[in-house]
Amino acid sequence: MNVLLLSQFFSTTRGGGEYVFSIIAKKLAEDNKVFVITNKIEGENYIKHKNIQVIFVPPVLQYRGGLPPGFSDNIRYTINAVRQGLKTIKNEKIDIIHSNNFAPALAGSILSSLTSKPHITTVHDIFSLCGKNYWKQWGKQSDISRLNVLVAPLFEKLSIKLRYSCIHTVSEATRDDLIKFGAKKPIHVIHNAVDMTPQNNIPPNPFQFVYIGRLVFYKNLEVVIKAIDIIKNTEPKIKLTIIGSGPHKQTLQKMVQDLKLEKNIQFKGYVDADEKIKTLSESNALVFPSLCEGFGLVILESFDQSRPVLVSDLRPMSDIVSHKQNGLVIDPHDENLWAEHMLHLSKNPSESSEMGRSGNHVLQTKYSQDTLYKKIMEMYQTVVKTRD
Template sequence: MRILFLSQFFSSTRGGGEHLFYVIVKKLAENNHQVWVITNKIEDENYPVNKNIQIVFVPPVLKYQGGLPPSIKDNVQYFINALREGKKIIGKNDIDVIHSNNFTPAFVGGILSFLTSRVHITSVWDIFTLCGCDYWKKWVSQTGVSKINQFIGPVFEKWVLKTKCHAFHTISNASNNDLVKFGAKKPIYIIPPSIEEIQKMKTIQNDKQFIYVGRLVFYKNVEILIKAINIVKKQEKQIKLIIVGGGPQLKKIKDMVKKLHLEDNITIKGYVSSEEKIKLISQSNAMLFPSVCEGFGLVILEAFSQNKPVIVSNIPPMSDTINHNETGFVLNSNDENAWAEYILRLTRNPHDSKQMGIKGNKVLKEKYNQKKFYQNIINMYESML
């Protein structure tokens, strides 16, 4: 099979959706499918080398900024250049399927599908407009975010559902329900995600250390963790929280840590290598993931790979992925006292943490393994041809 992928960000290390696209491409190539990827080059990114993968870089070169979208100018440049290159690739290589990521790549895919009569599938993993009536207002209040996003964001989300495509690909029942609620009329394929196979690292666990991995944007709700650590510190002075990631909320988070005098308890690592990230997860008691809006949360699976439980918000799909008191805990996203209580509980009962982590690893291997994921992707493509 020959598949053309369209994605502005294509990364093996950063982002959730971006990384999942990378996993799809890699698995297809490993199984001798021919894959083309039209993307913007990201500064300091390493790209896969495989005889079955051809990456076509189009202007402009982008800098990853913790989940901030490209500017309007960058989007227009990608649209024009990707459309031109896509027509060439389809014409020369008899492409079977066009698979696009959300927003501008979806529009490119829709036009290419119209011009070439190729099957077009669009991946949509979040409908941000449904994350609360003030989502876009909060989004543009962050450092470095253009105010125009408050107006064009919801419009773009609606347009994506109306662009020419034959099916939508999503990753959870929650995101499926959002697509239907938002007006999607085409078939929707729900395919549980997977991650690259990660060996469990042999490290010594620090029972008093916890970790957050993700973008530093408002809906990740990292502030609730800082408040919780401030409460825990009163009973457990050696409590530690490692924050891995970057984004527009970085200064706000740093200021909050300083204001609460938590510099000895909270370490902000910023971006780290994949190896360093997994090492930090393996050294921690558990992962904390308090997001209030999410398509899935791939870092949950990374925690499971290291036999670590995850404490999540009581919001689907996280609350569907974590079985309370079995593979982690499901808590009120805005209750710092509850988060503090369960952090303390795991600190004082590390054996419980290890047992839940083992159960999480079993879930990863049984439900989210790469073999199932790859076969579901292939089944989706074949059903549309």
């Protein structure tokens, strides 16, 4: 099968949805030919594989801490992806188009209309259902344009009304949100997977916890910072390492300074894959207090290193993490409860180790790349047969 993937970001290191699309491409390339139309990202390394052809179209983008491309960048990608896509579909005899969110979904819809090729779009999350004030809070962050705040919710509504044969989503929670949001076409839930990496045999520091991800308001890191402030009074060795960046970083840094937690909380910014794995291995557990997610890919990355995860008691995180089995599921607004659980794990590291091993087992049995590939191919074959 010849597959055309459309994604503005096509990263092996940054962004959950973009990273998963690169995994899908690599698995597809084992038995199929894959063509990817994407924007070139400054400083990014791209997959090199005999069955993957990465085609760059303007504009060249900078990775801005997880911020989406600007409105004009989206329009330029859509126009250029359609132009290039028409050539690729004709010359490479493409069987199916698979797009990843927003502008690529629009490009895929146009290409499907012009060529009658089946189109699948991937939807990771529906931010408009993350609370009535979501977009207002999003706009309060630094470097967020007013136009982005106005256009993004409209495009989110438009994206599920485009031309596609079915929707691929990554969790049952997002499937339910799509139905609430008015999606009419079939929805295929195919869970994410990650690259398996060798285990680092580094003894974890029982007093160190780690957060990995974008620094945006809905990641809710304030609750963990407040928990650290509580814990330090009885356990001054408590540490939190924050990996990632984003428009909410300055707000979080000011909070840390105001609470005089500079010795307890470290902002590392973006790090390479090796450093990320090393930091995970050195930590007692991953903290992930997010209020809104499509999946939460970093949970699987933590399981990969046999580290448990402390998550918000919200779906889909609470669907992936089983309380006291492979992590802890905690009220996202109760810093006292977060402090209690983190302090307990720091004093009982054997419990963390046991839950981490359980998480690794869950990763290997439920979220493997082979399972991802099998279900993706089943979805493709179903769509192609239906069109035939």
